[in-house]
Every structure is written in structure tokens, then in C-alpha cells.
Amino acid sequence: MRQLDAANISYGIIHYDESDGQNDGISVARKTERQTDEIYKTLVTQSASKQYYVFLVPVEKELHLKKAAHAAGEKKIDMIAVKDLQKVTGYVKGGCSPIGMKKKYPTFLAKEASSLTAVLVSGGQVGKQIEVKVEDLLLAAEAVFADIVQE
Template sequence: MKNVKTNAMRQLDAKKVKYEVYTYDTEDGMIDGISVAQKCHQDVKLVYKTLVTRSASKKIYVFVVNVADELDLKKCAKAVHEKSIEMVHVNELLGLTGYIRGGCSPIGMKKKYPVILSDTASSMDSIIFSGGKIGCQIHCSVDDFMKITQASMALIV
């Protein structure tokens, strides 16, 4: 796969953040997080997915959770002090973020949305997340991730 810079990588480069890029084959259509971890030869515990939501007050929030976990929408609402949270429809993803399903990075979105990282990452030195296109993952330190996204950490699974 040709290594083309994504918006996420350009933002990391601009902030001089150290990161590693993993690419993987997508021809088999297997782009779920667990398959991606296996294709990148990485521990599933390191790989996180980006989930975009909308609150009852119509605010957009970005939640980043381990690929093996399921987002708890009630815990998410509590974490961001909202009445309720729901997933945005996949058809809205590109317009809101500039990314498509399977390639949505929490870094480099069209607009700056609040990012909440699962507290499961609190015991990790680094995490892997979408690089901004299908077939591409970024690996960086949790500290750098928190700084670049201005994320908060919460119990959301």
C-alpha cells in the first residue's frame, strides 16, 4: 500500500508528535478492529476504534474505545454531562468528520469535536487507532494522543 499522508498524520507531523504507521490489506473486506489488530500483528488490547455520536442537545462527541469493547451510551452521556447520546448514522460520518466508516480517525476531523478516550487506556503506554483511511493505523503514546486531541478520559464501556 502506498504510504500517503492523511490529515491525521499531517496534524501529528505539524505538532512534531512521534508516531508509527501500520498498513494492512483490505481486499478481503475484513476491516473490523479485531481483524485489523491481527493484520497489523498487534495485540488487540492496543487497538482502539473511533465512534462518533450525537447528544440530545445535538452536540457531536467522539469516543475512542478498544476494538473488543462496546460503547455504553448511558456511561457516555454521563461522562459528557448530557441527557442521552446516540451513534450518528454512517451516512452522516463523512460530512461531519471528513472520514468514512472504517477509516475515521479522532485526529484531523473537519471540525474539532470533544474526544473522550476510554479509561481502559489509562494503563497503556501507547494505543493504535485509525490513521484516517481504511488500511492505515497510527501508533502513538497515550500522552501524545491526549495532548493532540485534547481528550478527556472516562469510563465509557
Template structure:
């Protein structure tokens, strides 16, 4: 691979094995298109969403399968908040260092409380953004937990 992303460098520093996937040049934009471009089951590919609690002024990161929608009520409950809202696209880069579509839970400017949908526990590995549009990394949830603090909960719309 010609390009290492920050996420890949962090995983290598921590001696964590990962598989790299690239979909650059496929024209895939949505998570479902990315999963298709990679030839993967969309339930196995996760997107990283950043939210904000207006009450506590805290930010939270959620990872859900690409074809699913984050249930804001369940997500708020999972992190002990009354309510949360999606972060505006323009606020993403200054807050996390990542652009919309290339946001990874690993390597953000700050580490935020991160919750992954519990279906991730059904897979040996999960695939998520490598921190740059066109790049995905695949690793086990156990290994992901060695890099960031993450908990699992039911956070998707039924």
C-alpha cells in the first residue's frame, strides 16, 4: 500500500495486527457502497459517528454498522445522557482531525467516550475507517479495545 494513514501508524506502534482495505477510486460514498466496494457484508463494516450533548457539553463517539442508523435515544442512554445530537459536519474536522467520510475512532485529536453497537461482538473482526476517505482497517474488537476505551450497547434504530 502506497499510503499509511495515522490510524495504521498508531496500530503498528501498538503492535496490533490489522488488515487494510482500500476502496479509493471506486466512487463509493455511503457506508453501504463502501461495504459493497470491499465485497463485505454491511453488518460487518462500521461507521464512526460523533455526537454532542447540549446539556453536559460532552462529545461522544458511536460506531454502528454502515447500513444502520444511530438511535439517538438509545445512544444517549448508553452514555448516561438525557439527549445527544449529531455533530455538524463542519465541526468534525476541528474537533477530531478527521473529515466527514474518513472519521475513525482511532487517532482523534482527543479521546472521547466510544460506544460500538453490540452486533460487533458477533464478528471475529470488524472493519471501520482507516482515518482517510478510501481506506478502511479490519481488526478484532479485542484489539480495538487495546487502542481505545470502547463499550458495546444496543444503539441502532430497530
């Protein structure tokens, strides 16, 4: 959120109760009373060349690894292990935001977001989402649209 503030990008903060341990995207949609196509999960991958990539997909969808590799210009990519998430991004599972990671990684936003005005993404902590305009998310995360969702 500090990066959004520094870039003068407006956003909303939405808190949800995470005390029940249910912080998967579908549960977050239910708790925030939002549609699942409005909430995007942040997925971190690594290629065979050891490059990290970030992909944002609607919470009810799955990342298509071949499409993701193609978008990144790689032959193959795989999800990183959950145990490595904090070391690579600075965030924990359920609180991984596409904005403000330890390092800037190439970031891809599912093309499905192009039809939306705004989306919700993690605010960097479990229990906190940020609502941001799609064009502002692209700017803040230095992301591009890509065809990355499994049909």
C-alpha cells in the first residue's frame, strides 16, 4: 500500500476475518461479499532458467502452466514451493500481494481482468485485500495482460 500511496494511486482496503483459517480465494469472496471473478490470486512461479514470474488469475480459476510459460517466453515454468514464498516475495501464503515484493518480477494479469473496472488483490497480509482499478494495478505491478487461465 505504501507503493500505491507513493504512486498516488487510489485504492480501497477491505478487511475480512481470517481467524477461522479459511483464507483461500473462494472463502475471501464469500467473506467480502464479492464475486469470485473480481478477486485475483497472486501465483509465483520459477522457470528452468531460475527466473521468477508472477501471475494474477481469478480465484476460481487455475493457472495454465503452458500458457504462462509461453507468456513469459519460457519453455517451462512451475509453481514455487509454499515454503519458498516468503523468501522469494517477502509475503506469506494467503497474503502475497503482486505489489511490493522484495524484488520486481515480470508480472502477468489474466486477460479476463480487462473487462473489469477494478479487482481485489491481497494487501500483503492475511485478512486484508486491496481494491484497485485494473489500469492502476497494471501500472503499480508493472504487469501486462496475458492469456494464462486454464479453460
